[in-house]
Amino acid sequence: MVDTDALLADLASTVGSEHVLTDPDLVAPYAIDWGRRWGGPALAVVRPATTAEVAAVLARCLQDRIPVIPQGGNTGLVAGGVPAEVPGPLGSPIIISTRRLTRLDPIDEVSGQVTVGAGVTLGDLHRYAAAAGWEYGVDLAARDSATVGGTVATNAGGIRVIAHGMTRQQVVGIEAVLADGGIVEHLAGLPKDNTGYDLAGLLTGSEGTLGVITAVRLRLSRPHAASSVALIGIDTYDEALRLLRDAPRPGAIVLAAEVTDRVGVELAMEMSGLPWPLEERHPLTLLLEIADGGGGEGFDESVLDGYDVTLAINAADRARLWTYRELQGEVYTAYAAAHGADPAHKLDISIPLRHLAECADLLRERMATYAGVLAFGVFGHLGDGNIHVEIAGPAADDEDVDMLVLGTVSTYGGSISAEHGVGRAKSHHLHLTRTPTEIAAMQAIKAALDPEGIMNPGVLLPLESRRD
Ligand SMILES: Cc1cc2nc3c(=O)[nH]c(=O)nc-3n(C[C@H](O)[C@H](O)[C@H](O)COP(=O)(O)OP(=O)(O)OC[C@H]3O[C@@H](n4cnc5c(N)ncnc54)[C@H](O)[C@@H]3O)c2cc1C
Structure with missing residues (x-):
């Protein structure tokens, strides 16, 4: 039986009592995720200021086999940095907030x-x-x-x-x-x-x-030359991929290639008050940013000829064109809240580029008939084959809708997590992307470095052998 008072007193003597939060109002923002879909109870939030303090906190937690969740900015989208709704076999965790570890050493000008x-x-x-x-x-x-x-x-x-x-x-x-x-x-x-x-x-x-x-x-790297941004209205992902290949002149460095669908742009218009950015409303918009000195010369006009394009060559216009894309992470969450629905489902997937168009179309078709979907949209990093799927409407605990997306992706040889990680949200879907031998190797590494299993249990590797 853990003596919680003794544990908290020891942690307070390590980091200072003001940095051991137990008041539910103070703990709450750390215990629920950014998208407000996941969260659960925590024993306390501990905020060490040095590496030595982190080491002492972990050693003390290990002594009582207390699970530990490291947390940074809590912007993760797969429930990796917040407690589970129901504590695992080791009980409620301590959240270690790293936000006081703010060392910034001088830049080494030689090595960069x-x-x-x-x-x-x-x-x-x-x-x-x-x-x-x-x-x-x-x-x-x-x-x-x-x-x-x-x-x-x-x-x-x-x-x-x-x-x-x-x-x-x-x-x-x-x-x-x-x-x-x-x-x-x-x-x-x-x-x-x-x-x-x-x-x-x-x-x-x-x-x-x-x-x-x-x-x-x-x-670090030296900054690229000033950039130009083109926002282009298009109909298909294949067209977007062709433009990514052909629109930049040879030698121009592509800094970003982001695609957003019409639903997402319209939601961003509502949130920002900005107008539709092009002459016509297209199913997709492609944002290309190119380091070309900032005059727009990096784009091959003959390739863009006939397209509905807006070109931005100054900082204010570039920022405006980016706004539609940058708001995509928020607009479906806001839409769901405004319609009294549970928080939006956010899935981050990657697909081999040759299947991107077909897979995106199939997802749209499947979502159109899924009960309770109020809004569905896709946006993301085109050049990396990485798209973010947003679904507003279904209940937060509706895993079938997630599974519909992840299952579709796995049949195309894609990944169920392109960049957000696996977290708690997808740990029991890991087998869709990784083989049993790979998962066993990961479990062996975990067991070797964390034999008591206190480090973020249930994240990345599932606690139980759940399979969907
Ligand atoms: C609007 C929006 C846009 C986003 N866009 C992108 C995007 O384009 N690409 C992308 O990849 N992600 C994106 N994300 C997701 C998120 O920002 C990233 O996953 C980010 O890396 C999380 O950083 P964080 O400090 O908030 O980590 P947290 O959310 O606090 O934690 C994330 C995970 O890292 C672990 N962790 C945190 N700090 C440490 C540490 N010091 N040591 C060990 N483990 C730690 C946590 O336990 C958890 O598993 C976006 C999120 C939002 C809200």
Whole structure:
């Protein structure tokens, strides 16, 4: 039997009593996810300020076998950073908030690298890098809340993958605390270092199941030339893919290729008060951003000839055209709330590009006949074959509608999680994308590094062998 008072007193003596939150009103925002679809009870929220404090908190939790959930900005969309509705066999968890781990070391001008605390937001890192003439290659709409630690733990993608790759491509070193309180620190960022297992690579994308990431060494790049944005009205995904291939002139660097369907643009218009951005209402809009010096010369006019296009060559117009896309993560949630429905279902999938059009059409067809769907839309990162599926209407616990999407994706050889991770939401669907041998290998890694199973139980790997 755990002596909760003794546990909380020990945690308070480690991080300071003001950083151990137990008041339900203070705990509540940490215990429910951003989309308000998932959440559950937590013993407390603990907010360490240093790596040593994280280590002491984990060692103390292990002593009583208390489950631990690392949490950064709580913008995750797969219930990885919040408690389960019903606590698992180990009982209610402690949430470790990393937001006080805000170390920002000087940028190494020679290597173009920087060491950053896990709790620094992506937005703060962008501003910090930009002020020194550098750029960090990962960006996403939740930038002002999502933390560097959270983006590493989920191997976040975002809107710049086409130019820079996923988060894993930026991580050149890591510091993390393992389940027993041991600290692994490998922050040198050497370009060549073949000394054994790649722990940074392993912890990246581990979703808090192997340890708490406390700092990372990240690769920066020099900013691209000024950019131009074209918003193009189109009918099909195949057309979008053709334009992505042909519209940029040879040598122009594509910074983003984002597609949004008509429903999503119309919802964004309602939310922002902006007008329809093109002359006609097309089933899809394609946003292409190209580093071409900012004058629009990077687009091949002969390819765009005959299309309904808006071109933005100054910062205000570029931001306006981006607004329709950037609001997509919010508009279905707002629509569901306005119609008294449960929070929208948000599914993040990737599909081999050659099947994208067919799969998207099939999903639309299936949703059109699914009972209770009020709004359905698709948007996402075209060049990566990654689309986000939003469904407003079905009950929050309606997993059949999720399964309809994930099952469709798996028949096309796609992934049930392109970039948001697996979390609790999809852990029992992992077998749709990974083989039994792969899952067994992951379970062996988990058991070796976290033998008591206290690190984020139920995330990534299912607690029970549930299969859909
Ligand atoms: C509007 C909106 C747009 C988004 N767009 C994108 C997008 O384009 N691409 C994309 O990939 N994601 C996107 N996301 C999802 C989300 O922003 C990312 O998953 C992000 O990486 C989560 O960061 P966070 O700090 O909020 O992590 P949290 O939500 O707090 O946690 C996410 C997961 O990481 C774990 N974790 C957090 N910090 C640590 C740590 N220090 N150590 C170990 N584990 C940790 C948690 O346990 C959890 O499993 C979007 C979300 C929103 C709300």
